[in-house]
Amino acid sequence: LVVELDGSQHYTPDAQHDDEIRTQTLNAMGLRVLRFDNQQVLQELETVIGVIFAEVKARLRR
Structure with missing residues (x-):
C-alpha cells in the first residue's frame, strides 16, 4: 500500500x-x-484515516 499526499x-x-x-x-x-x-488531510483527516484503514483491513483479509 502506498499513500501519497499531493500538494499544489x-x-x-x-x-x-x-x-x-x-x-x-x-x-x-x-x-x-x-x-x-x-x-483533504487538513479538513477531512478522519475520513482520510478511515479510507487508509479500510484498505489495510481489506488487504489483510486476502
Missing part, C-alpha cells in the same frame, strides 16, 4: 502526468496507491 505542485499537467506514470508503475508491482491532497 501536483496540479500542473506535467506533475499529473508524472503521478499517473508512477501510479501505473506501482500498480504493476502489485501496490495499491491511495492519493490525497493537502486540503
